Amino acid sequence: MLDNISSTKVSGGWHKQYSHQASSTHCAMRFAIFLPPDTNENNKVPVLYWLSGLTCNDENFMQKAGAFKKAAELGIAIVAPDTSPRGDNVPDQDSYDFGQGAGFYVNATQAPYNTHYNMYDYVVNELPAIISEHFPVNDKKAIAGHSMGGHGALMIALRNPKNYVSASAFSPIVNPINCPWGEKAFSHYLGDDKNTWAQYDSCELIKHASSAHYIPIRVDQGEADNFLTEQLKTENLFNVASQKNYPIEINIHPGYDHSYFFISSFIDQHLQFHHQHLSA
Ligand SMILES: N[C@@H](CCC(=O)N[C@@H](CS)C(=O)NCC(=O)O)C(=O)O
Numbered sequence: 418m419l420d421n422i423s424s425t426k427v428s429g430g431w432h433k434q435y436s437h438q439a440s441s442t443h444c445a446m447r448f449a450i451f452l453p454p455d456t457n458e459n460n461k462v463p464v465l466y467w468l469s470g471l472t473c474n475d476e477n478f479m480q481k482a483g484a485f486k487k488a489a490e491l492g493i494a495i496v497a498p499d500t501s502p503r504g505d506n507v508p509d510q511d512s513y514d515f516g517q518g519a520g521f522y523v524n525a526t527q528a529p530y531n532t533h534y535n536m537y538d539y540v541v542n543e544l545p546a547i548i549s550e551h552f553p554v555n556d557k558k559a560i561a562g563h564s565m566g567g568h569g570a571l572m573i574a575l576r577n578p579k580n581y582v583s584a585s586a587f588s589p590i591v592n593p594i595n596c597p598w599g600e601k602a603f604s605h606y607l608g609d610d611k612n613t614w615a616q617y618d619s620c621e622l623i624k625h626a627s628s629a630h631y632i633p634i635r636v637d638q639g640e641a642d643n644f645l646t647e648q649l650k651t652e653n654l655f656n657v658a659s660q661k662n663y664p665i666e667i668n669i670h671p672g673y674d675h676s677y678f679f680i681s682s683f684i685d686q687h688l689q690f691h692h693q694h695l696s697a
Pocket of ligand 1: 470
């Protein structure tokens with residue numbers, strides 16, 4: 418059952434928020450959906466899933482990215498889940514980069530996180546099933562995200578290339594097994610065995626990808642992003658993609674930082690990129 422929290426008309430379509438009891442994360446989860454104008458059973462639309470970054474919930478992208486006009490024009494629904502399980506019973510830590518608001522889109526294997534922190538299953542399986550049951554969408558899906566959500570979008574698309582026609586990311590954490598944010602999150606959620614970490618690392622997944630399952634990927638990165646050198650490591654993605662001839666377009670933008678100002682500057686291009694594949 419879905420509880421409707423809000424419905425707001427925007428760009429001729431609707432922005433709506435919902436809450437529901439999730440079986441993968443064993444807690445109430447909130448998500449937001451944008452439905453473009455004239456979406457109905459006779460006019461089903463494709464869906465772009467958007468995964469947000471550290472500290473975010475379903476609202477940051479919807480309020481700050483400025484995506485609605487273009488998505489309305491192109492006829493694309495956008496679904497933005499929360500970034501972690503939440504609630505009083507959900508284990509947390511007093512830090513912005515771990516725990517609630519920082520689920521890293523993995524299935525945790527370690528206590529006390531393994532009951533609730535199953536964002537991989539939630540995003541890959543549970544949420545798409547809910548969206549197709551309750552909304553007039555077709556079976557075409559693309560996935561995008563920012564920072565931790567950029568890691569989520571690339572990693573999920575690389576592991577499930579048949580589910581998504583295309584993937585894109587702003588400022589993604591491309592090699593979480595080799596950066597402080599990823600090392601902290603993966604050691605708590607997944608334990609010490611680094612072999613299990615690799616299945617959630619985009620660079621590692623590309624290293625082992627078979628060209629029969631390549632999908633088109635676009636990445637945009639601000640050169641003035643404070644997290645670029647220590648956390649994001651776009652260069653590692655460039656190197657591994659070049660070695661494997663993986664079809665990734667990487668655009669570096671002088672002057673732009675890590676914020677939603679950057680995302681809002683290039684979101685139209687990402688929507689256009691996905692539209693090309695969603696409507697093929
Ligand atoms: N200094 C930031 C670090 C976290 C951060 O930059 N979060 C990014 C994603 S990694 C974000 O989207 N923040 C929320 C926003 O800008 O709306 C904070 O504490 O919020």
